[in-house]
Amino acid sequence: MSLRMAVRPFFANHSRIWANYSLFLSKQTTLTHQISYKFKLAEARQVLCVCASTSSAPRTMSFEYPEARRDETVVDDYHGTLIKDPYRWLEDPDSNETKEFIEAENKITRPYLNACPVKDDIHERLTELWNYPKYSCPFRRGDRYFFFKNTGLQNQNVLYVQDSLDGEARVFLDPNTLSEDGTIALSGSRFTEDGATFAYGLSASGSDWITIHLKDVATGKDYPEVLEKVKFASMSWTKDHKGLFYSRYPDQTGKTDGSETEVNRDQKLCFHRLNTPQKDDVIVVEFPEEPLWRIGAEVTDCGKYLIVTPVRDCRDNLLFFAELNDYNVTGKLPLTQIVHKFEADYEYITNEGSVCIFRTNKNAPNYRLIKIDLRHPHEDNWQTLIPEHPTDVLDWASAVDGDKLVIHYVRDVKSVLQLHSAETGDMIQTFDLPVGSVVGFSGKKEQTEIFYHFMSFLTPGVIYHVDLSKKPYDPTVFREVKVKGFDGSQYEAKQVFYSSKDGTKVPMFIVSKKDLPRDGSNPALVYGYGGFNINIQPSFSVTRVVFMQHFNGVVAIPNIRGGGEYGERWHNAGRLLNKQNVFDDFQAAAEYLIAEKYTKPSLITIQGGSNGGLLVAACINQRPDLYGAAIVQVGVLDMLRFQKFTIGHAWTSDYGSSDNETQFRNLIKYSPLHNIHVPDDERPEYPATLVLTADHDDRVVPLHSLKFIAALQHAARNSRQKRPLLARVDTKAGHGGGKPTTKIIDENTDILCFMTQALGLKFVK
Template identity: 25%
Template sequence: MTDATDMEDGAERNIVEIDPANDPRVWLEEVEGEEALAWVEGQNERTFERLTGDERYQGLYDAALEVYQSNDRIPYGSYQNGYIWNFWRDATNTHGLWRRTSLESYLSDNTEWETVLDLDAVAEAEGVNWVWQGSSCLSPDYRRCIITLSDGGQDASVRREFDLESRTFVEDGFVSPEAKGGISWVDEDTVLFGFATSEENSTTSGYPVSVYRWERGTAWEDATEVLRGDREDVGVWGFRVEDNAGNVYMMASEADTFFETTWWYLPDEGEPVSLPIPARSSISGLYNNQLLFTLEEEWDRGNGDVFPQGALLSFDFGEFARSGEIGDVATVFVPGPRQSIGGIGIANGTVLLQIDDNVTGQLWRYDTRDGGWQGTRIPTPDNLTLGLFGTSPHHNLAFLNAEGFLTPDSLYMVNVPTGSVTQVDSTPAWFDDENLIVEQLETASTDGTMIPYFVVRHRDTVMDGTTPTLLYAYGGFQVSIQPSYSGVRGRLWLERGGAYVVANIRGGGEFGPAWHQAGLMMNRQRIYDDLISVAEQLIEDGLTSPDHLGVYGGSNGGLLTGVMYTQRPDLWGAVVSAVPLLDMLRYHMLLAGASWMGEYGDPNDPDEGGFLRTISPYHNVDANGEYPEIYLYTSTKDDRVHPGHARKMAHLLEALGHPYLYYENTEGGHSSAANLAESARRDALLYTFLSQRLMDSE
C-alpha cells in the first residue's frame, strides 16, 4: 500500500505504507530462519560479485589487512600486581593471546611476553568461535579472574573462572550460562551476578532483572537474590567499588531507562539501600572513601545546595553506609560551556580527569587538600584526542593514548606522584600525510546553533566541487566523536584523493549532557538538521558536490544515515548504513531495542510514535523517488541491533527497484567483525563501494 498524498517538485510521492503490526517482511526478523538466511546468502553473493570483482578490491584488502595484522600496533594493556596485561591478535593468533610482561620489560625496546591463555587453542579444543570480551581479576592479589568469552562476537557471553597461578580454568569454579549480563567479585569465594537466562530473570530489553549472590561450591541456579528490579527496567547490574585504604563496597545499578538509574548500596547484611542522588547521574569510583559521581541534570538538594548539570561531585560514602544519609557534597569539577568530562581515573593518591575542551583533550589531577578539591593541569600533547586508561587505586601509574586525524597513536605513561608524562610507544605513520591538513570549522544549523566539524583534506584542494568526500557522524547516546588516527582510512581513502569530514552534531557528548539532551526523542529532528546543514555547507564551500559526497554511520549512526537517505537523497552520491536501526516502529520489540526508548521514544505512545513514523527510514521510502545507492551491512551474530532492520530495508528497496547493496557477516557481533581478516574484508568492501560511487562519478 502507498500513500500518494504529497507532491514535491510536481512529482507524485508514493510513500510505502507499512503496518508494524502486519509487516510483510517480519520473516526477515527470524535471525537464523532458513528462508531469511537463504535470502541473505543471495544478497551476499550479489554484493561480493560486484565489489570483490572490482580491480581495486584486492589492493584495498591487502592494505587494510597489513594495518590490522601489523606487529607495530601498540600492545595496550592494564597494569596490575606488577605486570602489564594485554590481549593480542595477529595473523597467526586469530582468536588471540592473553599475555603479560613486567613493567620494566614493557617500557623497554624488546618487550618479552609470556602467554597466560591461548584462546586459539581453547577455541580449537572446544570447537567454538570464541571471541575475547575481557577479564576481571580480584584485587589486591589478582590470583583469580573471571574471563568473559563470546561465541562469534555476540553480546551474550559465558564467564569462566581462571587461576593465574596454574594458568587453567578452575575446575568446578564459577562458570555462567551463555547470557547477557555481568559478574563481579565480592571475595575469593563469592560473586554477584545477573544473567538474562529466562523471561523471569530478564527485562523486556533482554538484560538481567536481578542481582544474585553466588557462593563457591553451589550451583548458580541456587544463588541468593539480593536485588530485583522491574521487568520494564533496562537492566540491573551488581558491581564493586574500592579505594587504596581498603574500603570495599558492593553496589548495584538499576537502569530504569537508558539514562535514568537508581543506584543501590548492597551491605553484607540487611536490605539494599538506594542512594538519594539524581536519576540522571553516573558513579565514577571511590577515592579516600569519597564516592565520585557526575550529574547529567541539575541537582537541587533542597537545602540551598544546587549543583549544575555536567558537574563531578563527591561525598563521604563511609558515612552514608553507616547512616543511610548523604552529608556534605563537594564539587570536584564543573565543565565550561565547550567542555565535557571525557574520562575519570582513580589512582593511588589522586583522581585523574581527562577533559575535552572544544573536542580536544586535556589531563588534570584533582586531590583533596586545603579543605576541598584542588586541580592541577598535567602537560600533555596539544590539540589531540586523549584516552585515559589503566588507573587503579592500588597503584600510582596511569596510561594515556594521544592521537589525531594525522597523528598516529602514541602511548604515554603518567607518573601520578610527580605528574610527569613519558612516551612509551607509538605506531608508525601508515599513510602519506605530508600534503594533508585538518581544519575545524562550524556552520549554523536550522535553529541557529553552531555545529562544529572537522575536515581532513589535501592542502591544495581545488574548491570546484569534485573532491570525493566522506562525511561521518553519530549523533546519539552522549557519545563523543573525536579526531582519531586510522591507518586503514588513510590508506584506503585519504591517500587516494578523498576528503574525510567528522560532524560533531547534537545528540553526542562533545559539549556535555545538554548537547546530548537537545536531540532526545521528539527533538531528534535537530540532530538530522545539524548533519544536513554540515553537508550543505561542504557543498556551498565547493569542497564537494552531491555526486561526490557520501555519508557513513553505524548503529545509531546507521539510523542517522538512513534518515539522510529518505529526507535528503539529493545531497548524496552514496549512503552507508552499518549495523543500523531503520524500523523505528518495531525497534523496541527487537533484541535490546526496548532499552533505547529513553533515547528515541515509545512507538506505542501516540505523540512519540507519531514522530517516529515521520523519521523512520523503513517507513519513509518513496516508491517514485530518486535515491542514491545505499550500502547496508550488518551481522547475523549482532544480538544488540537486530539484523532485521537492515534486511527489511534492503528487501523493500529490492521490491521498489531502488539501487542498493547488502552484506551480512555471519559472525562478528555488533562490530561486524570477529577477527582481523574479516575486519579487513569489511573495510575493503566499504571503500570499494565508496570508490565506485564517489570517485568514479563524473
C-alpha cells in the same frame, strides 16, 4: 529445466563470464534446492550487467532485485493510525523464507562488489597498512603487569603478562587459539585486587552473550566452573579475592546464541564463590517488579560496601548500597536506597571510609564530582568536590596514588587530561596533549603510576607513563606506534564550525592530504553518529587512510547533536522530539563541504553504524539528492517496533516509543522503513546504498536491515532508480564488537569497492 540451463541465456556472447559463473553454480548444488529460480535468474542478470562493465564510470545499470513477498494483510493500529508492515515475516530469523531472502540478497551483492576492478589493490593495501603492532596501556595487578597486543593481523588481541615493566612479556591469554576463524573474542574481564585470579568473558560470533571463565594467574589454568546466560554484565570481586558479583539472565526458552530476537528481561545480580559450580550461585539483588532493568554493581575500594546501580534505559540510574560485613554472601543483600528517581547518571569513582565520590550530571549537564556520605546519604548532605565546568564535559575520573584523581575533560571534542586533589578537588596540573583523544588509561588508587594512550586522525598511538612518586609529574613516552607506509606529515586535520538549519554551530573535523585542490572534484566520506550521549572524538583509521591516500578522499566527521560532545544539553538537543536536529546537522555538514568546494553531491558517501545507521538511512530518505552513496551499517531502521526485540527497549530514552502517541507521531516522521519513496519525476533517485548486517547481531537485530532493503528495492522496481540498492549480510558476526581482523578487512574492502563502483572512483597507486 536445470538451474544452469535456466540462467544460460543471459550470458549469450559472454562465454568467459559464463564459464566462471557456471563453475560457481556447479558448487552450489545444496543451495539450489533452497532458493527459488526467480532469485537465481535475477542473480544471473546481475552478474552479467556487473561483470560486462569495465569502465571507471559509476555503475548505473538497472538491477534485478529479489521479489520479496509482500503480505499486505499485516496492519498495526497505532493510536488510530493504520500502518502496514508487509515484510513482518522477515522478523523470523529461523524461517526458510528469511534465509532464502538473505541468500538472494548476497547473491546479487557479491558479484557487484567482486567486479570492482581494483578490489585486489584495495584489499592488499588495507592488509598492508593494518599490519602494524597495536598495544593497550600496561596495567598492574598484584605484582605483575599486563597489556594487550596485536602483532598486526592477528584476529584477536592477545593478553600478555610480565613481572616488571622491562621484563620479558609472556602470553597469558590468546583468544586466537579458541577458534580457527577468530570469531571467539574476549568480552569483559576483571582481575582480583591481588592479581591472583582473572575473570574473563568470551563471546562467540559477535554476540552480546558471553560466558565467564575464571583463571588462576600463577598456573594459567582455568577453574572448572563456567558462568553462563551472561549479557551486559558488571563483574566485581570481593576484597578477599574469592567472590564475584556478576549480572546474568535467567534461563529462557529457545536459543541464546545471538541469532534470536526475544526481549532481554529479568536480569539478576548474582554472587559466585570461586571454585564452586554456577548452580550454587545466589541471587543477591533483583527487582522482579521491573523486568527490563539492568543491574550494575561495584565493590568499593575499601571493600566494605557494594554500590548497586540499576539502569532502565540508556541514561540515568538509581543508586543503592549494601554493607558487606561478611564476604561469604549467602542470599539477598539489604539495600539502602540513595537515589529514587531516574533523572541523572551516578558513577562510583572511589571512597574514603563512608564518604564516596561520584560523577554525576544531576543539576550539572557537563557533569561534576560530588561526595556522598553513606552514613548520611540524603541529597541535602551531598557536597560538590569538582564543580561543573561551564563549557568542558567531565568525561571520566579515576582515583590514583591515594589522594589524587585523574580527570578527563572533552573540550570542543578534544581531550584534556588533568590531575586533581581527591580531598579538595583543586587542580594539581594539566598533562599537555596535541589535538586528539585519550583512548586508554590505567592507574589505581593504591598505585603511584599511570599510563594513558593518545591517538588522533594522524597519530596511530602514543602511550605515556607518569611516575607520581616523583615531582615534577612529567609524562614520558612509554611506547609509540608507527605504521609502515603512512607519513602523517603529508596530511592535515582541522576543525571547522558550520551552521545547521536552525543556526546552531556544529563542529566538524576535516582530514585530507595537504594541498588537495578545492574545486569540488574530491570524493568525500562523511561519518556521523549523533546519539546516546556518545562522543565521536579523533581516532586513527586505516580505512580512512586508504581512502585519503589512494582515492584523494576527504574525510569529514561532524559532531552532530544527540552525542555527548557538549554534555547533556547537546544530547537532549538531539533526542526524543528533537531527533530531527540530528538529521539537519548531518545534512548541513554535506552542504558545507559542497559550498566550500571540498566535493560535490555525486562524490559524497555518508556512513554510519547502529544509531548512525538510522542517521544515514533517514538522511537518504529526506535528501537523496545530497549524496552519491550511503553505507548503512547495522542500523536501527524500524522505529515503530525496535523496542520489541532483544535490548531495543533500552533505546526508548533516546527515541521514545510508538506505544506513546506523541512519540509515535514523531517517530513516523523519520522512521527509515516508513519514509521510503518511489523515485520518479518529482522525487530524486536514491544514492547508491549498501546495507550491512550480520546473523549474530543481537544488539540491532538483522530484521531492521532486511525489512529496509526489501522495502527499498520494492520502491525502486520499475522506477527511475538506476543506482544500486544492495545488502551485505555477514555470517558468524554481530554488531561489531570482537569482530576478527580478517572480517574487518574484508568488510572495509567491500565498502571501498562499493564506493569505487557506485561513484566511479579511481584508485591511485
